[in-house]
Amino acid sequence: MNIRSLTRGDGVVIGAAVVLFIASFLDFVSVDCPSGIDCSSADLPNAWDSLGTVMSIHLAGIIAAGLIIVGRAMPGRKVVGLDVAQFGVALSVFALWTMFWTILDITGDAGAGAILGLLGTLLLAAGAIATPLVPALKAPLVGAPKPQTPQPYGAQPQGGYGYPGAPQQPYGGQPGQQQQPFGGQQPGPAQGQPQGGGPAQDFSPFWFAVPVARPLYAEDGSPAPIAELAPGTWYLAVDQRGPALVAQTQDGRRGVLQDTTGIQRG
DSSP states (O other), rough: OOOOBBHHHHHHHHHHHHHHHHHHHHBBOOOOOTTTTTTTTOOOGGGGHHHHHHHHHHHHHHHHHHHHHHHHHHHHHHEEOOOOOOOHHHHHHHHHHHHHHHTOSSSEOOOOHHHHHHHHHHHHHHHHHHHTTTTHHHBBBOOOOOOOOOOOOTOSSSSSSTTTOOOOOOOOOOOOOOOOOOOOOOOOOOOSOSSSSOOOOOOOEEEOOOSOOOOEEOTOOSSSSSEOOOOOOOEEEEEEETTTTEEOOSOOOOEOOOTTTTEEEO
């Protein structure tokens, strides 16, 4: 998975899963030691001492975070009729609900593991629910690469039209055709080809990158996305349909990119 496809909300979800993992090893309860008694060697339980606690809170939260990240990276996948990301959101809410009532039912004082577990599940559920709704959380976690510095006037560019870094083709020339020197005789048209040539095409393929992760829909107009374009990766635009582009991914899949605002051309 491309790390540039992760959003800030995904970063919050991953951080909450790390907090839950750490909290599972800390003391779940705390005791007040009477004066004069050393309680440092007391064997206090943690989440792993209770199978129900560790499975329904900590492991459920970590699994929920994984499902949310996978579901947003690969949209369209379903579990028991729900989208993978939606299933992860529901599981994160379940972990928070279970942690809330568990910490209320603790006999005595809550330990560092219980308090940190409550904060972790709260952060996980908040990040899972708010990411699709808050624009700040939908921003990419890692910024897109900076565009190349423009060449000074008259300097030879490093890459030509097409994939960034490709050899520069002469204006009007065909790939593989040598450029004729100024004043040299141009080769005549080949036998069987018209003298005048056909009309110029209105669209020429070009490479582009998206500023944020955007879905790629099938060309037949179906509403379910077939892929997601990630920031920091170059894709080939092969056709244009009004304001939308027909894009081709690196694995050869083609689809329609409906939102073309802010794209960076290669």
